[in-house]
Amino acid sequence: MFPHKTRAVVTELDDGKFKTFWNLGYTVGGVMIWPGNRAGNKQTISSARGFPPRLSDRFDLTVECVRRRYTGGRSPLGDVLIRHAEFFALFETFQGLIDHFLLRDLRKGDRIRFAMPFDDSALPSVPQDLATYPR
Template identity: 50%
Template sequence: MTAGVDPSFDYFSGTPPGKDPDTHSPTLRRHHQLLWNKELPTGGRFNLAPEPGAHLVYRSASGVFFLASDAITTRMRGKASRVRREIPNDDMPVYRGYTAGSTLVFPGNSIGRKMTINRARGLHPRIADRFDLTLECIRRHYLGELPNPLGDVMNRYADFFALFENFAGYVKFFLLKDLVEEDGKTVRFFHTFDDFRTPAVPKTKDEYLEYLRSSEDFITARSSTIDAEP
C-alpha cells in the first residue's frame, strides 16, 4: 500500500458538512501528495506542494502547474434523474463513497478566462462528466485523433499532458490501467461507445445500471491497484 493512503477512506467523512472534499478535505490533499509525488516519465519529480490560493502546485523548469482535485466517477444523479426514478433503491449498486480510487488531479487554473478541464468535461453534452469518455479525449489528444470533444481544452493544457510523454505514460503515472484494455491503447468504456455519437447519459434502466456497475468495478479495481503500490 502507498504509505499513508487508505483506499477505503471516504473523503466526505473528513470534510465539514455541506463542503466539497476536493477543496476542503486535508486528507484528500495529503493523499494526492503521497500518490503522485514521484518520478515523471519525462524526468524530474512531480512534487506537489500546497500553496495559498491553490490546491496543490508543481513548480519546475517546465513551468508552474496549479492542480485541483476532482472526482473521476459520477452517478449522474441529475443528468440521469429520469431513468433513476424508474429504479428501486434496492436495485442500485452499492455506493462506496468518495475514495482514492475515484479521484485525480487536473490543472485547476483558468487560461484565457476559458473553462478548465474539470468544468469542460462536466458541461460538455458528449462527455457528461464521465471519466471513461474524458480518458478517451486524453488518448486522442496525445495521438492527435479526431473527433475530440475536449480537444480545445486539452490543447490549452498541453504543457501539463506533455509531462507524461504519451498516453501510456499518463495511464501508468496516474494508475489508470484498470480503465484500459490489455493492449494499453483502448479505453474500457462504461457502456456502449460509438465515436462520441452515442449519448453520454444512459437513456434506459439497463444502460444506467450497466454504467453504474462498470463505474463501481473500475473504482474497486483502481483501489486495489493503489493498495498494491509500494
C-alpha cells in the first residue's frame, strides 16, 4: 500500500510508525516475481494489481485473486491472470504456488489470511483512519 493511497492514516503516524508503514511496501508483496511480459500487449500482473480500487496493490488481495484463479472464481485480476495461464500451470495448484514461493503464512486453512478485515464487495481496500489501520 502506497502512502498516497492512505493519506488520512499516514498524516497521523509518528515518524517511527510511518517508517514501519513505508517498509511494508518493500516486503514480499513488493518483490514477488510475476510474469513481466505484456501478454496480448496488455498490462502485466504487477501493473494491473495497482489499479483496481478493490485491490489497491495489496498483496493479500492479489493472492486471493490468484487463489480464485485456481478455483475458477471471479476477481478484479481475472483477465490478466488468464492471459498468464502458462505461468500458473507451472505450479499445477494454488497450494503448489504457495509452496514454491514460501507463502504458507498467508494461508488460513483453505482461505487467505488478510492484512485487514475483508468484505468482498466493500470499498475501500486501504485504511481510511487510524481505527482501521492494522497495527
